[in-house]
Amino acid sequence: xxxxxxxxPASPTTAAPDQRTRFYELLPxxxxxxxxxxxxxxxxxxxxxxxxxxxxxxxxxxxxxxEQLLVSTAGGLALAGLRPIAHTFAPFLVERPxxxxxxDLGHQGVGAVLVSAGGSHDWPGGGETHxxxxxxxxxxxxxxxxxxxxxxxxxxxxxxxxxxAGDDRVYLRLDGxxxxxxxxxxxxxxxxxxxxRHGTVVAVGPLLDRVLAAxxxxxxxxxxxxxxRPFDAATLRATLSAPDVVLVEPYLRDTSTAEVARALGxxxxxxxxxxxxxxxxxxxxSREEHExxxxxDVAGLRHSVSGFLGL
Numbered sequence: 001x002x003x004x005x006x007x008x009p010a011s012p013t014t015a016a017p018d019q020r021t022r023f024y025e026l027l028p029x030x031x032x033x034x035x036x037x038x039x040x041x042x043x044x045x046x047x048x049x050x051x052x053x054x055x056x057x058x059x060x061x062x063x064x065x066x067e068q069l070l071v072s073t074a075g076g077l078a079l080a081g082l083r084p085i086a087h088t089f090a091p092f093l094v095e096r097p098x099x100x101x102x103x104d105l106g107h108q109g110v111g112a113v114l115v116s117a118g119g120s121h122d123w124p125g126g127g128e129t130h131x132x133x134x135x136x137x138x139x140x141x142x143x144x145x146x147x148x149x150x151x152x153x154x155x156x157x158x159x160x161x162x163x164x165a166g167d168d169r170v171y172l173r174l175d176g177x178x179x180x181x182x183x184x185x186x187x188x189x190x191x192x193x194x195x196x197r198h199g200t201v202v203a204v205g206p207l208l209d210r211v212l213a214a215x216x217x218x219x220x221x222x223x224x225x226x227x228x229r230p231f232d233a234a235t236l237r238a239t240l241s242a243p244d245v246v247l248v249e250p251y252l253r254d255t256s257t258a259e260v261a262r263a264l265g266x267x268x269x270x271x272x273x274x275x276x277x278x279x280x281x282x283x284x285x286s287r288e289e290h291e292x293x294x295x296x297d298v299a300g301l302r303h304s305v306s307g308f309l310g311l
Contacts (some may be wrong), residue, residue: 075104090132
């Protein structure tokens with residue numbers, strides 16, 4: 001499937017497919033189809049893979065709970081001409097082995113596909129060690145990363161297939177929630193969901209449905225970004241009706257406000273970043289309770305967007 005050939009969106013009456021489950025279903029197929037592909041795991045996900053019938057099972061490498069080694073191994077495989085797919089929870093894939101991401105991939109000038117799970121608060125019972133909201137902001141300190149934040153399993157599949165076929169450094173961030181319907185994605189452009197006159201709201205990945213609900217009846221443009229790096233400045237500028245932009249991201253708040261500033265650097269503009277706040281919430285509740293506390297539930301988004309834009 002090419003990036004422009006997503007399957008038809010799911011019916012509104014059906015539950016959206018789970019991104020992580022789809023990833024585990026695809027992995028054996030990707031390994032069988034391309035002799036370059038090697039899956040590198042750190043225990044997470046091993047029990048979910050169906051490897052029966054896979055001839056090249058030696059290209060599934062489980063290193064145990066050794067996340068620094070996970071990324072270093074991916075770097076070594078890439079130096080040998082292979083295409084590693086490294087997978088674990090976001091804080092273990094980007095934060096804990098950050099030095100290896102920086103040196104064994106970036107400094108060595110090689111590529112890999114890093115696929116995280118867990119979003120920001122998919123496992124709230126795991127507490128701070130398992131919260132993954134700092135990942136994209138950390139990768140922003142490094143050069144040459146493409147970052148995809150799909151909002152649906154079909155989008156994830158398209159972006160993953162495209163990433164595996166390349167040689168660059170790609171981060172694919174999987175979330176436990178999904179939008180009801182998939183959009184057609186090409187790994188570069190934002191999708192125009194709605195046109196309005198009084199500002200622009202950029203919804204990233206799985207927050208799109210929530211943003212559409214929160215802005216219902218408001219005269220605003222809504223853009224959907226399943227890919228955030230590189231940031232699609234061209235679509236933002238081409239659809240800008242008023243120089244007020246609200247960014248709604250499922251990870252650390254304000255991660256992309258600098259990208260908006262660069263995109264609109266020659267214009268007087270205002271930007272509001274919404275997402276996961278920096279304050280550590282120590283009373284671990286449900287995912288929904290965390291999102292409400294950070295103001296990225298429908299009611300919180302409605303309040304922030306309408307207040308900022310004066311609607």
